[in-house]
Amino acid sequence: MIRLNRLSFAYGGRTPLFADFSLVVGKGEAWTVIGPSGCGKSTLLFLIAGLTAASGGEVSINGERVVRARPSTGLVLQDHGLLPWATVRDNTRLGLTIRRFYGPDGKHSPAGQGADPARGEKLVQYWLDWLGIAHLQEMYPAQLSRGQRQRAALARTLVLEPDLLLMDEPFSALDAPIREDLQKVMNAFHRESGLTSLTVTHDIEEAMVLGEKILVLASGCNRQPLVVTNHLFAGGVRREDDDYVRLCGRLRELLSSTDGSRG
Amino acid sequence: MKKRPTMLSTLAGGVMFFLLWQLGALCIDRPILPSPLQVVPMFLQGMAGELGLHFLASAARVLSAVAIAVVFAAPLGLALGQMPRLDRLVGPLIAILYPIPKIIFLPVIYVLLGISDLSKVTLIAIIIFFQILVVVRDEASSLKPELILSVKSLGAGRRALFRYVYLPASLPAVLTALRVSVGTAVAVLFIAEQSLTNYGLGYYIVVETYQVLLYPEMYTGIMGMGLLGVLLYFAINAIELRVSRHLFVG
Numbered sequence: 001m002i003r004l005n006r007l008s009f010a011y012g013g014r015t016p017l018f019a020d021f022s023l024v025v026g027k028g029e030a031w032t033v034i035g036p037s038g039c040g041k042s043t044l045l046f047l048i049a050g051l052t053a054a055s056g057g058e059v060s061i062n063g064e065r066v067v068r069a070r071p072s073t074g075l076v077l078q079d080h081g082l083l084p085w086a087t088v089r090d091n092t093r094l095g096l097t098i099r100r101f102y103g104p105d106g107k108h109s110p111a112g113q114g115a116d117p118a119r120g121e122k123l124v125q126y127w128l129d130w131l132g133i134a135h136l137q138e139m140y141p142a143q144l145s146r147g148q149r150q151r152a153a154l155a156r157t158l159v160l161e162p163d164l165l166l167m168d169e170p171f172s173a174l175d176a177p178i179r180e181d182l183q184k185v186m187n188a189f190h191r192e193s194g195l196t197s198l199t200v201t202h203d204i205e206e207a208m209v210l211g212e213k214i215l216v217l218a219s220g221c222n223r224q225p226l227v228v229t230n231h232l233f234a235g236g237v238r239r240e241d242d243d244y245v246r247l248c249g250r251l252r253e254l255l256s257s258t259d260g261s262r263g
Numbered sequence: 264m265k266k267r268p269t270m271l272s273t274l275a276g277g278v279m280f281f282l283l284w285q286l287g288a289l290c291i292d293r294p295i296l297p298s299p300l301q302v303v304p305m306f307l308q309g310m311a312g313e314l315g316l317h318f319l320a321s322a323a324r325v326l327s328a329v330a331i332a333v334v335f336a337a338p339l340g341l342a343l344g345q346m347p348r349l350d351r352l353v354g355p356l357i358a359i360l361y362p363i364p365k366i367i368f369l370p371v372i373y374v375l376l377g378i379s380d381l382s383k384v385t386l387i388a389i390i391i392f393f394q395i396l397v398v399v400r401d402e403a404s405s406l407k408p409e410l411i412l413s414v415k416s417l418g419a420g421r422r423a424l425f426r427y428v429y430l431p432a433s434l435p436a437v438l439t440a441l442r443v444s445v446g447t448a449v450a451v452l453f454i455a456e457q458s459l460t461n462y463g464l465g466y467y468i469v470v471e472t473y474q475v476l477l478y479p480e481m482y483t484g485i486m487g488m489g490l491l492g493v494l495l496y497f498a499i500n501a502i503e504l505r506v507s508r509h510l511f512v513g
Contacts (some may be wrong), residue, residue: 051412071418081413085431085509095417098427108418140509153413160417 001027001062001196002048002165008056009043016221017043020057023215023225030233031117032201034212037082039217041111041200048198049075061164071099071110074162076100078169080153082141089137093130095160096120101154120159128156131185147178151185158189164198183209187236204251208244209237214251218258226254268500269469297479318487320462324380325448328387329441335388336395337437341429343396344403355393361397365390366451372461387448394444395437402436424479435507442499442509448491464488 002025010016017040025031033041045053048059050066050073059066066134069075082091088223099109100117128134131151133144142151150170157165171179183203183206199210207214212233216226228251232243281299285422288298310318343350369386376382406428414428456465464487472481 049416051415069416073416075413075416076411077409079407079409079413081407083410083414083428083431085435085507094414094427098417098419098423100416100421101423101426102418108420108423140512142509143512156417241420250282 001025001029002063002198003060003063004048004057005060005157006057007054007059009040009047009052009054011043016055018222020056021222021225025196025198025213027196029196029213030190030211031198031213031215032207033198033215033217034201034204034207034251034255035217035258036219037202039219039258040222041202041217042168044217045075045166045198045200049073049166051075070164071106071108072159072160072163074160074165076150076153076157076165076167076170078172080141080146080149082149082152084141087138087140088133088144089124089128091141091152092124092137092155092159093120094156096124099160122161123136123161124155127158131155145178147174147182150174150182163196165195167199168198169200169202172202179206188212198250204248204255205239207251208232208248216251216254216258224259228254268497272278273286273497294476294478297482301479302482302486305479306486308479309483310487314467314483314487317462317464317467317484318491320460321449321452321456321464321488322491324384324456324463325387325445325452325491328384328448329391329445331384331388332391332395333437334443336392336440337433338401340396340399340436341403341433343400344406345429347404350400350404357396359395359424363391365393366454367453378459380460383452383460387451390451391441391444391448394447395440398440398443399436400448402432406432435503435510438503440504442496442503445495446492449488449495453488464491 002023004021004023007018007021008016009018033044036039043052047054048061048066050059050069053067059072082088084093086094102108104111125134128137131154133148133151133155136144136148136152141152144152154170171182174182186197186199187209189195197210199206201207201210208230212230214228214230216228218226228247230237230247232238232241232247237244281303284299288296300333306314309315343353365386368389372382372386376385411424411428414424419427452463453465453468456463460466464484468481468484468488472478472484
């Protein structure tokens with residue numbers, strides 16, 4: 001699904017974050033990316049999203065090289081990014097509105113997928129219901145709690161029926177109980193949809209809950225991907241499990257050792 | 264959250280205004296403050312004739328100045344707000360120019376643009392221009408990069424960003440700026456109209472009535488100018504209520 005081929009990237013004049021970095025993410029897999037702050041985990045996500053250009057190598061999705069934001073990649077950021085002047089429903093509809101604005105040109109919206117307003121409205125309603133925010137649809141983002149805003153941001157992305165979901169610290173700003181709720185929602189979503197997803201987080205527990213494969217990035221230059229397989233993912237992660245505690249410990253160790261390699 | 268004026272509160276304000284005026288007229292009891300009972304009927308009569316023309320001339324000047332200012336200031340404010348580097352470059356200049364009372368350039372503008380409506384309109388437009396520029400710039404710079412990025416990730420290119428983000432974000436800012444500056448605009452109009460024209464409420468108040476001691480007629484002019492200010496303010500408020508609904512909820 002996603003293939004990073006000898007990817008290199010550096011912010012102007014600084015030590016590169018990635019050099020000759022290659023990675024393959026299979027279709028239907030749920031990945032999380034974890035690492036100390038400044039290690040390039042968000043950058044990696046933006047490179048895959050096509051919002052940042054690599055300085056060397058390439059990103060390809062389904063065999064096609066990513067050169068700009070791909071219409072069927074969904075992206076959810078830590079800051080929900082909802083328009084403050086639009087209601088929840090209008091916000092959820094925004095992607096469809098933009099697609100209708102351009103027409104199916106293949107660049108801003110998937111080619112050959114004509115706009116069917118009735119179907120679009122059904123999808124909007126479906127995801128608002130599914131995420132439990134249908135009763136809030138006439139409200140403005142400022143009237144919602146953080147968790148509800150993040151649900152609206154998810155609805156807005158899922159309405160576009162993405163084939164790849166990228167999330168950058170989606171639940172980091174939320175209180176623990178609401179965060180766990182949303183993690184459960186995302187788990188259920190993954191089981192239902194089998195959508196390929198990649199979630200950036202700095203939280204070890206979140207990495208365990210949301211990822212069957214966990215990519216550990218180091219501060220400094222990343223050359224070889226360090227991937228931990230989370231065998232607990234399939235059976236549903238239980239936080240009191242011995243295996244869970246052991247794997248958490250291992251991740252913590254990996255993180256502190258990579259943090260030490262800062263040069 | 265802003266407070267919206269209601270029909271009732273507006274009415275109450277109007278009643279109190281005329282009561283105070285009447286009270287003042289009774290207390291002072293001199294020709295310089297005639298009673299509203301005398302002025303209001305004259306005003307209504309005047310608006311159907313000569314005074315109405317002066318009113319329209321003034322209104323046309325303010326409205327065209329508003330239009331010109333919006334056309335120039337809104338895009339520039341958006342650009343400055345979204346391009347921090349450009350803003351750092353011209354920001355200091357704007358910070359100096361913004362507080363200077365632009366009316367002191369009245370003679371310069373008269374000489375440069377000639378004795379015409381254009382010079383009066385330009386002067387007012389310059390005043391409103393800076394107000395809009397600063398408010399729209401601040402609004403545009405408060406649009407978080409994350410918001411732009413996530414709208415981009417929904418497929419928006421430059422045109423869709425403009426239509427669905429920049430335009431709706433700057434419209435409330437333009438209205439806020441107008442609401443604040445429209446009073447100044449009418450004040451400057453009053454001064455600009457006192458000379459070198461034969462139409463406009465400023466001219467009517469100072470040249471046609473005040474200088475020939477026609478005090479009640481002068482008050483019809485004052486009422487006209489006051490009404491112009493109030494109408495503009497309420498019109499902007501009404502548009503704001505429609506456009507910026509999200510600011511009035513909760």
